[in-house]
Amino acid sequence: MTPLERLEGFDDNVASLLQQWNAPAVGVAVVVDDVPVLTRGYGFRDYDKRLPFDASTLFPIASNTKLFVALAAGMLVDEGKLTFDKPLCQHLPELRFRNDILTRSVTLRDLLAHRTGITRHDMMTYGAAATPKEVFDRLHLMKPTAGLRETFIYNNVMYYAVAHAIERLGGMSWTELVRKRILEPAGMRDTSFLYSELLNEPNLAIGYTEYRDRRELRKLDTKRKSDLPWPSGSMVSTLGDMSRWLSLLVNDGKAEDRQVIAKTLLRETMAPAISLPNSAPELYGWWESLNGAYGLGRQTEVYRGHLLASHGGDIRGFHSKVSVMPKERIGVSVFVIGDHCAALRDVVHYQLYERLLGLELTPWNERLLGLIEPARQAMSQARSSRYEDRIDNTKSSHPLEDYAGDFAHEAYGTIAIALEDDHLRLKFRDQDLQLQHYHYDRFDAEVEDPEDDARWRINFQTTHEGDIDRFVTKIVENEVVFVRKEFAHAPAVLQRFAGVYETAVGVRVDVFVRDDGTLWLRVPGQRDERFIAARDRVFRIASAPGSTFEFIERDGQIVSLDQMTGAGRFILRKV
CATH class of the missing domain: 2.40.128 (Lipocalin)
Structure with missing residues (x-):
């Protein structure tokens, strides 16, 4: 059977999936033997306006950016300007981590494979308009929670460090190198680096999700206007360009007769650098995917006896998966609009491979859809109890004006606590939120979106003399102390x-x-x-x-x- 014959009935199946998941849109690109066999959008790239999703719709691919950055760095390795496994400080003597062991030992492979032992510090970059060099210069502020190469800890910040290495040793920014050395030779003319620069484009995908308590879609603000292109996940592409990308990957780095990416470099990105847990078998008894490992900008797994190299991409409103089966020379890219239906990308992704391989379909849709309602109920129950730890009839230890001031953290910058109209306000980057007294010296700020459960929890602390001089809060995975900045005398x-x-x-x-x-x-x-x-x-x-x-x-x-x-x-x- 031809690939198209194996995909017979797929369109009808996707139409059913869109309805079951209440998904605004799904986009699919499939390549077999470096030939596109399906490049199609289903549903609406702008749900409110009922504008169709098609092969030229601009879509944020999020962390699927990472493979481009890993390959750009690998090109410098091929040129002798970098190495994967020698200490990075040999190439960048100014490199500094929290301790000397990391500084002397961390390699480029460690950064690309998320095995430095350092947890996420995404707020160092999110909304901060941070350059790769600025982040590189602050690596020493991130505290490790595990030993080097002990375990897989996903860390977007390390890709900023790689981007700085590219610029420092390659003589151009990561975006320039990716464009000149990968995108242009591959003919990927519609792929770019920042969603917020495309807001006036007529065929831009718009993010949506469901309301928390009803199956009705609402538009999301996904602009991130203040940021520069971020190497951990800011690229934007189309299904058409993803077909070209997949063709390049399954054809051992060739675009037509031109070797754009070295075959050995592509294999290097798939070499296991650190193991991943077998979560699905252990949690649910699903044994189709086994022995995952992260390489360089993508991971591998054995899926029903076939080597599969893939990466996911997740950003508010948009979810993607890009993968290849190198031996079978199959490539699949799936785009999904909607946070509530993010798992739909995996349903479609695995089903496409099983169809193309002539395998009996695994009930991924029933499995993953079956997790949605229990998760929704658990979230609702948790939300109803989120204030149960509040201690009634307490008051703050100081007048409100004593809490006002600028509080700084070396890695994250300055948070201003302002007193306005008898209320404290938290001001940080593009956020300006009212703080409400919770109990004692704790104040909380709810985000402006009533559908978003995120909140700041600010716990103020005092000096020996009883002066408010700092507060503790949680940012991503870290408890962080912001210290009052020095009072400014004229x-x-x-x-x-x-x-x-x-x-x-x-x-x-x-x-x-x-x-x-x-x-x-x-x-x-x-x-x-x-x-x-x-x-x-x-x-x-x-x-x-x-x-x-x-x-x-x-x-x-x-x-x-x-x-x-x-x-x-x-x-x-x-x-």
């Missing part, structure tokens, strides 16, 4: 504090302003200490963490420097 104010102050026993100390505008304390026989401003006229120094220093003003003149300690207040009179 330069003229700091100059007023400068002078000589005398203790009760006659010891004189100097307060002076350095050329860089910082205020310092000089005590005879001790090294100089920088004053760190806590609030207006109140400072701390590193050597006395339990003390504060306040400049006292009377009648427009600074008259003393008062040190408050556990023993009480000590007054240093201004001379």
Whole structure:
């Protein structure tokens, strides 16, 4: 039978699946022996306007970007500018991780295969307009939770580090290299790097999902306007271009008679770098897929006796899967619009292979659709109890104005807590959310979308003196501490504090302003200490963490420097 004959009835099946899953659209590209046999959209790329999804619809492929980045880095390996398995610091001496073991040992393969032992830190990049170099320079701020090469921990940030290596050693950005060395030779003229730059394109896919408690679709805001192209998942493509991409992959890197990607490099991306758990057999007793392993920008599995190399792509509103069976020379790409029906991509993906291989169809649709309603009920039950830990009849320890200020974290930047109209507001990148008192010194901020269950939980903490100086919150998989930024005194104010102050026993100390505008304390026989401003006229120094220093003003003149300690207040009179 020909491939088209094996796909007989597939169109009707997809129509049924769209109805069962309430899916806005599904797109499919299938290649056999490097020849496209099916490139078709089903449903609507804009559901509200009933605009059809077709082979030229622009669709975010999300993490399917990773294989392009891995291949771009691999081209530099082929040229001797990089290596997969020697320490990356040999190529980039400025590389720095949290500890020396990682700094000296991490390889390019470790970054591409998610085996550094470092958890996700996506908020370092999401909405931050971060460049690969800026992220590379902050790798040392990410704390490992496992040893190097011990386990698979998916980490988008590491692809920024790879992108920086590409730019630093290849002489061009990752987007330029991918375009010049892969997209253009492969004829992928409709593939680009940032969804937000395509908002005026007439054939752009629009993200949707269901309302949480009813089977009705709602449009999602998926613009991410503030970001630069991100190497972990920002590329946008079409079914037509995916057919060309699949042809390249199944044809050992050739486009027509041109070797675009080295055959050995493609095989390198499929070489197992770290094992993946057999989750489906262990959790559900589904044995069709076994012995998964992650390579470089894609993973492999044995599916019903056939080697399958694939990767998924997930971003709000859009879900994709791109794969090949290299021995059988089959390639499949599936696009799905809709967060509620993301698993539909796997149903269609596996069914296409089984049809093309002449296998009896596995009941993936019944299996995965059967998980939806229990998951929906569990989410509803969890949502109904999300405030059960709230302790009634408590109040915050300070007036609201004491919580206001700028709080910073080295990796994530600054969060502003502002007091407006008798309410605290959290301001971070493109978010501006009202904080509500939860209990004690915890305040919560619900995201603006009432259908979104995400929320910030801000737990404020105090110094020894009882001043609010930090808060703890959870970002992605990490508990993070944001520390209040130093109070900003005007330069003229700091100059007023400068002078000589005398203790009760006659010891004189100097307060002076350095050329860089910082205020310092000089005590005879001790090294100089920088004053760190806590609030207006109140400072701390590193050597006395339990003390504060306040400049006292009377009648427009600074008259003393008062040190408050556990023993009480000590007054240093201004001379």
